[in-house]
Amino acid sequence: VGVAVPDSNPTYDVIVVGCGAMGSAIACHLARMGKTVLGLEQFGIPNDRGSSHGGTRIIRLAYAEDSDYVPPLQRSYAWWRELEREAGTRLLTITGSLDVGPEGSWLCAGAKDSCLAHNLPYALLSGREINRRFPAYRVDEAHTGVWQPDGGILEPERCVAEQIRQARLRGATILDHVTVSEWSSDGDRAFVNTSAGVFAGRHLVLAAGPWMPKLVDVLAPLLTVERQVMGWFESTDRISSRPDHFPVANLLDGEQRYATYPDVGGAGIKVMISGHRHQVCDADGVDRRIDATDLALLAAAARRCLAIAAPRPHHAATCLYTNTASGRFIVDRHPDHANVVIVSACSGHGFKFCGAIADAAGDLIAGGAQRWGGMHGGQTGNSGAEAASASSH
Numbered sequence: 001v002g003v004a005v006p007d008s009n010p011t012y013d014v015i016v017v018g019c020g021a022m023g024s025a026i027a028c029h030l031a032r033m034g035k036t037v038l039g040l041e042q043f044g045i046p047n048d049r050g051s052s053h054g055g056t057r058i059i060r061l062a063y064a065e066d067s068d069y070v071p072p073l074q075r076s077y078a079w080w081r082e083l084e085r086e087a088g089t090r091l092l093t094i095t096g097s098l099d100v101g102p103e104g105s106w107l108c109a110g111a112k113d114s115c116l117a118h119n120l121p122y123a124l125l126s127g128r129e130i131n132r133r134f135p136a137y138r139v140d141e142a143h144t145g146v147w148q149p150d151g152g153i154l155e156p157e158r159c160v161a162e163q164i165r166q167a168r169l170r171g172a173t174i175l176d177h178v179t180v181s182e183w184s185s186d187g188d189r190a191f192v193n194t195s196a197g198v199f200a201g202r203h204l205v206l207a208a209g210p211w212m213p214k215l216v217d218v219l220a221p222l223l224t225v226e227r228q229v230m231g232w233f234e235s236t237d238r239i240s241s242r243p244d245h246f247p248v249a250n251l252l253d254g255e256q257r258y259a260t261y262p263d264v265g266g267a268g269i270k271v272m273i274s275g276h277r278h279q280v281c282d283a284d285g286v287d288r289r290i291d292a293t294d295l296a297l298l299a300a301a302a303r304r305c306l307a308i309a310a311p312r313p314h315h316a317a318t319c320l321y322t323n324t325a326s327g328r329f330i331v332d333r334h335p336d337h338a339n340v341v342i343v344s345a346c347s348g349h350g351f352k353f354c355g356a357i358a359d360a361a362g363d364l365i366a367g368g369a370q371r372w373g374g375m376h377g378g379q380t381g382n383s384g385a386e387a388a389s390a391s392s393h
């Protein structure tokens with residue numbers, strides 16, 4: 001950064017760039033640790049331009065991707081409950097979760113393995129039993145499903161707002177509508193050049209979601225940003241679509257994978273197709289318009305797995321995935337700057353992990369090794385081993 005930091009600006013313990021799910025959780029956690037924190041967000045908080053919007057996110061323990069994710073998930077459940085206690089409001093609603101597909105598919109086998117490895121309660125249900133117990137669903141009767149009672153939904157915009165509120169309560173300075181154009185580090189201090197001037201911190205956390213490839217050169221070859229579309233369907237049965245009757249689900253249907261979310265607050269049942277149209281994009285240049293192909297794909301997905309959804313979505317919106325090849329997260333020190341932490345908790349399944357990601361970032365800031373090694377891919381070459389796993393919600 002070629003501009004001097006004004007004398008009147010303090011040196012913060014940590015500057016956090018990006019106040020989506022991860023940046024807001026990390027700012028909150030660091031403020032609780034007693035650090036002086038500056039959080040910077042280019043849009044409003046929350047916003048609908050990155051990866052943390054759309055009313056609902058799945059949280060689940062039967063983690064088909066790898067049972068290593070279960071301990072950080074258990075920690076993250078505790079994080080959400082603690083946040084709720086301090087907020088005096090509900091952010092996490094338990095619905096139970098379903099992982100449905102052909103018997104022996106990676107999704108069903110993996111979900112069951114996670115339950116067995118961590119002694120979680122679960123039940124194996126046939127497709128027919130799923131349709132009988134949960135009338136919202138009409139899954140293939142020949143398929144099988146793992147039902148796990150702890151699955152549920154988080155409300156992402158409210159979660160982000162609450163993390164920021166609690167960060168501010170503990171003294172964090174959070175500036176919205178401030179864009180970071182560049183950053184640097186001299187080893188002792190990191191600097192950010194922004195639309196509101198230059199700021200300095202002893203540490204810098206970069207948590208810019210789908211903007212990470214632009215902000216961190218070394219990540220550009222490791223991350224792919226992808227356009228996703230969520231569709232909301234009016235329900236033909238108000239009771240069966242409610243969170244207390246509608247478990248969240250991941251469903252395998254041939255090559256396709258769907259995720260389904262109950263109706264929250266009358267918005268409608270939400271349906272997503274993982275990978276949607278596999279449209280690689282740029283966070284600033286992405287086409288956010290919804291077209292007829294998007295709507296037709298969502299309608300076909302709803303027809304394949306739901307009994308009570310209107311034939312076509314009444315609303316749809318884009319959202320961005322930031323994918324690693326392994327589907328695992330990156331939470332690591334920058335390979336060239338030990339005081340800069342890079343966080344990309346991504347690949348379409350990161351939201352639920354806010355508490356564990358905040359822990360891991362806090363560990364790195366405190367100078368230690370990070371917890372929860374199993375959920376990181378080590379893609380930066382600094383830690384861990386990359387392991388293959390498919391992403392989902």
Ligand SMILES: Cc1cc2nc3c(=O)[nH]c(=O)nc-3n(C[C@H](O)[C@H](O)[C@H](O)COP(=O)(O)OP(=O)(O)OC[C@H]3O[C@@H](n4cnc5c(N)ncnc54)[C@H](O)[C@@H]3O)c2cc1C
Binds near residue numbers: 049058180228350353
């Ligand atoms: C459609 C969809 C469905 C999903 N479903 C699930 C699910 O069911 N369960 C689940 O656990 N996960 C799910 N995920 C994944 C999860 O939502 C993401 O992993 C998570 O939201 C990522 O948060 P983030 O903070 O990394 O990114 P973001 O929320 O995008 O936050 C990054 C922030 O950084 C800001 N920023 C970027 N560059 C700058 C800059 N230069 N200066 C200042 N600010 C900057 C951005 O404006 C943005 O607000 C889903 C994702 C999508 C897209």
